Amino acid sequence: MALMAAVTVSSSGLAVAAPLATETAKEVALTLHAKVSPIEAVEKAEQYSKAHAFEVFARKEKMETVYEVKAVNADALLKLIVDPTSGAVLKSKQITSLKDLAREHQNELHELAAAKTTLADAMSVAETSSGGKAIEASYKMHEGKLTYAVVVEKAGRSETVFVDAELGHAVSPMKSSSVSGEMGAKEGAAK
Numbered sequence: 001m002a003l004m005a006a007v008t009v010s011s012s013g014l015a016v017a018a019p020l021a022t023e024t025a026k027e028v029a030l031t032l033h034a035k036v037s038p039i040e041a042v043e044k045a046e047q048y049s050k051a052h053a054f055e056v057f058a059r060k061e062k063m064e065t066v067y068e069v070k071a072v073n074a075d076a077l078l079k080l081i082v083d084p085t086s087g088a089v090l091k092s093k094q095i096t097s098l099k100d101l102a103r104e105h106q107n108e109l110h111e112l113a114a115a116k117t118t119l120a121d122a123m124s125v126a127e128t129s130s131g132g133k134a135i136e137a138s139y140k141m142h143e144g145k146l147t148y149a150v151v152v153e154k155a156g157r158s159e160t161v162f163v164d165a166e167l168g169h170a171v172s173p174m175k176s177s178s179v180s181g182e183m184g185a186k187e188g189a190a191k
């Protein structure tokens with residue numbers, strides 16, 4: 001079981017395709033022991049960009065682990081790089097203009113930006129409902145609803161918790177996998 005898929009941008013618009021960057025037990029450990037949590041990284045990125053975050057994960061950049069936060073504002077998709085030690089936004093750039101996306105993806109992102117539950121809120125809900133610590137998250141459609149898929153780590157195992165973006169509560173049972181053994185496993189079919 002793979003953890004979740006990242007939202008990627010192609011010439012045809014958004015697609016849920018590639019596994020998120022936090023694929024190894026070592027990266028999970030770095031995330032769990034960082035001074036700045038993924039939740040705090042999302043909050044810092046939103047404050048800096050005045051945009052609505054929809055994805056966060058840890059990745060390597062120039063031999064250092066950083067958080068990558070993707071966000072949407074009224075005009076564009078943004079990528080922000082956040083330092084896991086200080087919480088400082090190291091880089092911010094526009095990925096694409098919203099007008100360049102397919103209409104269906106524009107509508108999805110506008111719906112997400114208007115949702116009552118933020119990504120940081122969803123990550124907190126997932127932590128509370130699972131008893132684990134959020135290590136990455138992204139939005140996705142789940143059972144016909146706009147949700148956040150939040151991966152939490154608890155005692156060496158990962159669980160994906162889906163949180164309803166409108167209602168702010170967990171909406172499906174959590175499934176477990178070994179953090180060290182399956183974080184880089186092949187991508188499963190998303191529901």
